[in-house]
Amino acid sequence: MELLKASVSLVPWIASKVAKHLAYPFKVSTNIRALESSLEQLDAQKRDVETTITNADRQNGTPTEQIKLWLREVEAIKQKAVEVSNKYQQQCRCIWNISPNFWSNYKISKRAAKQHAELMNLCGKEANIPVVSHIAPPLVVEMPLAEEMSVSTSNSSNLELAHQLIMDGAKNIIGIWGMGGVGKTHLLKQINNKIYKDSTFSVVMFVTCTKECSVEKIQNEIISKFGLNKSDSMEERQRTILDFLKRKNFVLLLDDLWSRMDLESVGIPTPYGKVGNCKRKVVLTTRSEDVCRLMKVDKKMRVKVLAWKEAWSLFKGQVSEQTIDSHPYIVKYAVDVVKELGGLPLALITVGSAMRDRTDPSEWQREVELLKQARHNVELSARDETVFKVLKFSYDKLRDDNLRECFLHCSLWPEDHPIEKNELVELWMGLGLIDEDDIQMAYDIGYHYIRILQSVCLLESTDNESQVKLHDVIRDMSLWIISNTGVEKNKWIVRSGASNQCRVVIDRKTEKISFMYYHVDGISFPSLNNTRLSTFLFTWSNLTSFPVVLQSQQLKHLTVLNLKQNKINVFPTEICNLFNLQFVDLSGNYIEYVPAEIRGLVNLKYLFLKGNPLYALPIDVLYKLSALKVLDLSPPCHYGEMTQTFESNFFWSLLVCLETLPEFGALGFELNHSLAIEMLSRYNVPVRWLTITIWEGGDGTLFFPSAFLESSQPSKLYSLSIADMEIEWVDFLSTHESKSGNKSSCELGRLEHLGIYRVGMIEFRWGSLDAPKIFFPFLKCITISTCDRLGNISWVVHLPCLRELTVSACKSINRMIHEYEVSEPTFPLLKVLVLEGLPKLQTISDQEIKFPALETMKICGCNGLRNFPFSADNIPAKLNHIWVEEEWWNTIYSQDYLRSSLIEYVRFLYY
Numbered sequence: 001m002e003l004l005k006a007s008v009s010l011v012p013w014i015a016s017k018v019a020k021h022l023a024y025p026f027k028v029s030t031n032i033r034a035l036e037s038s039l040e041q042l043d044a045q046k047r048d049v050e051t052t053i054t055n056a057d058r059q060n061g062t063p064t065e066q067i068k069l070w071l072r073e074v075e076a077i078k079q080k081a082v083e084v085s086n087k088y089q090q091q092c093r094c095i096w097n098i099s100p101n102f103w104s105n106y107k108i109s110k111r112a113a114k115q116h117a118e119l120m121n122l123c124g125k126e127a128n129i130p131v132v133s134h135i136a137p138p139l140v141v142e143m144p145l146a147e148e149m150s151v152s153t154s155n156s157s158n159l160e161l162a163h164q165l166i167m168d169g170a171k172n173i174i175g176i177w178g179m180g181g182v183g184k185t186h187l188l189k190q191i192n193n194k195i196y197k198d199s200t201f202s203v204v205m206f207v208t209c210t211k212e213c214s215v216e217k218i219q220n221e222i223i224s225k226f227g228l229n230k231s232d233s234m235e236e237r238q239r240t241i242l243d244f245l246k247r248k249n250f251v252l253l254l255d256d257l258w259s260r261m262d263l264e265s266v267g268i269p270t271p272y273g274k275v276g277n278c279k280r281k282v283v284l285t286t287r288s289e290d291v292c293r294l295m296k297v298d299k300k301m302r303v304k305v306l307a308w309k310e311a312w313s314l315f316k317g318q319v320s321e322q323t324i325d326s327h328p329y330i331v332k333y334a335v336d337v338v339k340e341l342g343g344l345p346l347a348l349i350t351v352g353s354a355m356r357d358r359t360d361p362s363e364w365q366r367e368v369e370l371l372k373q374a375r376h377n378v379e380l381s382a383r384d385e386t387v388f389k390v391l392k393f394s395y396d397k398l399r400d401d402n403l404r405e406c407f408l409h410c411s412l413w414p415e416d417h418p419i420e421k422n423e424l425v426e427l428w429m430g431l432g433l434i435d436e437d438d439i440q441m442a443y444d445i446g447y448h449y450i451r452i453l454q455s456v457c458l459l460e461s462t463d464n465e466s467q468v469k470l471h472d473v474i475r476d477m478s479l480w481i482i483s484n485t486g487v488e489k490n491k492w493i494v495r496s497g498a499s500n501q502c503r504v505v506i507d508r509k510t511e512k513i514s515f516m517y518y519h520v521d522g523i524s525f526p527s528l529n530n531t532r533l534s535t536f537l538f539t540w541s542n543l544t545s546f547p548v549v550l551q552s553q554q555l556k557h558l559t560v561l562n563l564k565q566n567k568i569n570v571f572p573t574e575i576c577n578l579f580n581l582q583f584v585d586l587s588g589n590y591i592e593y594v595p596a597e598i599r600g601l602v603n604l605k606y607l608f609l610k611g612n613p614l615y616a617l618p619i620d621v622l623y624k625l626s627a628l629k630v631l632d633l634s635p636p637c638h639y640g641e642m643t644q645t646f647e648s649n650f651f652w653s654l655l656v657c658l659e660t661l662p663e664f665g666a667l668g669f670e671l672n673h674s675l676a677i678e679m680l681s682r683y684n685v686p687v688r689w690l691t692i693t694i695w696e697g698g699d700g701t702l703f704f705p706s707a708f709l710e711s712s713q714p715s716k717l718y719s720l721s722i723a724d725m726e727i728e729w730v731d732f733l734s735t736h737e738s739k740s741g742n743k744s745s746c747e748l749g750r751l752e753h754l755g756i757y758r759v760g761m762i763e764f765r766w767g768s769l770d771a772p773k774i775f776f777p778f779l780k781c782i783t784i785s786t787c788d789r790l791g792n793i794s795w796v797v798h799l800p801c802l803r804e805l806t807v808s809a810c811k812s813i814n815r816m817i818h819e820y821e822v823s824e825p826t827f828p829l830l831k832v833l834v835l836e837g838l839p840k841l842q843t844i845s846d847q848e849i850k851f852p853a854l855e856t857m858k859i860c861g862c863n864g865l866r867n868f869p870f871s872a873d874n875i876p877a878k879l880n881h882i883w884v885e886e887e888w889w890n891t892i893y894s895q896d897y898l899r900s901s902l903i904e905y906v907r908f909l910y911y
Helices: 002-057 064-091 102-126 153-167 183-195 215-225 234-243 289-294 308-319 330-341 346-353 359-375 380-396 401-412 421-430 441-456 472-482 571-577 596-600 650-660 675-682 772-776 886-892 894-901
Strands: 132-134 175-176 203-208 249-253 273-275 278-286 299-302 467-469 493-495 510-517 535-538 560-562 584-585 604-610 630-632 667-672 687-693 700-705 717-728 729-731 753-760 763-766 781-785 804-808 815-817 832-836 843-845 855-860 881-886 905-906
Touching: 002 064, 002 102, 064 102, 102 441, 153 175, 153 183, 153 278, 153 299, 175 183, 175 289, 183 203, 183 249, 183 278, 203 215, 215 234, 299 886, 308 346, 330 346, 330 359, 330 804, 346 380, 359 380, 380 401, 380 472, 401 421, 401 441, 401 472, 401 493, 401 510, 421 441, 421 467, 421 560, 421 584, 421 604, 441 467, 472 493, 571 596, 604 894, 630 687, 650 675, 667 675, 886 905
Parallel strands: 175 278, 175 299, 203 249, 249 278, 493 510, 510 535, 535 560, 560 584, 584 604, 604 630, 630 667, 667 687, 687 717, 700 729, 717 753, 729 763, 753 781, 781 804, 804 832, 815 843, 832 855, 855 881, 881 905
Antiparallel strands: 273 278
């Protein structure tokens, strides 16, 4: 009986199997269509994977072994599936697209069904396989270009010719030469971008050279760009670069080379050209044809000035057609201007920008006359001087001598080095080029001057809003003007970046000396006696003591001394004999006390001692400094390495002293008690840079006392730092009762920088979601670091002017933005977002946040974070880079389409 029951239970199973096999001959066309459909789907997935691998390869990516195996399996089964489909199609062609062979149909249908299942299995399998195992820093990076330079026919022709030469197997070193400002750098960037769009070369190295370029500089730039191992040894760096490049197709682009460079010493593999399966090319730009000869180029290519039609088009685009058409005479004068500029692109852009919106014909007539006076026929060897005479047009048409002097002092910074706006304005103030009783007004005028210089292309913007830079040709022109068109060559001496001993040549006419980032083993100056030296800058270098050469009492003209960011540990008493000094900056050194001899600086207006571990300053002597306007004693609290230890009553004595100084306008200082903040309101001493540390009063809440809120002090604050304290709350919008019984609030209308460091706090208190916008209407930069109990920073999301936000080393924060007003724009101007060392951070916000201006993100040490604040369909339009750790990147997304959406922005961090 048991056997019978078992036999009966098998009947349905046997019947289903028999039915399945009997159906094969009748479902042959259905199974073939399903097979072809799955084959098409698998082929599409294969192409997507190959595209991902190709894109990753451009960034030195490596396909995983799993994906390689998957691709081999795809090829094998794809071949079998095609054979089955073809066999069926051949049989159908015999009799009216129908296969009459029952047994053949059975076998084909059965194989089609089996392979369809295998194909679908492979389709599903691919989604769980990582495609790329490693992506290093990109080996080819697209570079930004000025659109106005790209539209000319000659530029397109030059680009096409250069590209052909690079592709030519016989041309291995290509030299592009021409006068300064003719567009060589722009062309080299175009070459870079053209290579970026094809796959001929896997590595492109764009290196900006300078007059002081060295093997070491090029090595460090290549190593930094591609995340290679760093070394103090030139030979080790050479081997590192050689090993990196020797099996790759590469192009080395050297921009603005001034002399012969030994590329083998850099580590560039030789010979150039095609070596085995590798292609090796070098392209350089230079102003000198001799450099092409010294570099033994295989093909020289000269970039010439623009022809009339292109020059006119470029100039008109800068001036604007509206200006050109505003008066019949202006067209005539504009034509004359373009003729005088001789087709030089940089001159056309510079002068055109200066004349934009000038609609008075008499102004145009005067400018034509000035240009004609400035332009002379010169020999070929003086061609750069011709350029300077043309570019000097924009300098000459600055509104006054004061602004022209401001521009010339920009050349005290090194070539191709960014200039901090605040440092530049402070130098102008120290030189007396800006002299205002209101210090904030002085800074505002300085920023205004910078905007004017930018508007006429004498200064350029950078990626960092706090910085500007000088084009190297404009800088050379500036130094040419300073030297009285080359006659007084040592009038201003500007040096940077030297690495060995040197002697500086100074004569009696030397007025300015600038050494920045000047890391030297030894440096010697001749005697400065009887010179007209008025400005001495030696910053960001390795000075450990005051330069002996400045100890001479005969330096009666010296008014500006800047020795910031060195290693000086004793205040140089020698400078106290230089009674004409008006500006002294010793910030960022290791000075502990200021000597009483400082009383000799009776003309001192600006004294910057920020970032020194000070513990003593002679208050009784400060009374003698009647001209003092600015005193910055801000501590180095940003770094937590050094502290200031002034006596407890020092602050009160300092306020009493400074209030008596008739010219005083700005103080930078540290406070450590609520009573100290309240005390500020009793004195008419403007505080511009305030640091609050080691809070000792109250109920665990940091707040601004009502006396302070009701005073004029809040409107003068430019930078506020809160550091090193254990508190529960930061109450920015205080509701403490004032003496009049009214609740007080405060607007920090001038505050642009807010830093919060090493504060054990829970959160910020605000009266409403709108309060931060009212309190911080112009806040541009926020840095929050090492606040271990901080929960979120939702209050920052609607700040109208916030440009940079950095949050680091906050152990408790798990969600950055907790709540915000959905109807208002989020982070309207934020350009830089940095998140570092936030181990519990899980999300930036539960709601979608828009970043309309975001350009750069950095995420590091945020292992709990599993997503970005935007989706693949909502990537910020201005986004350039996302800096992340590779290990973290490999864990956040499993779907390849999300990776492919973000991969072009991702850059990996290497430590």
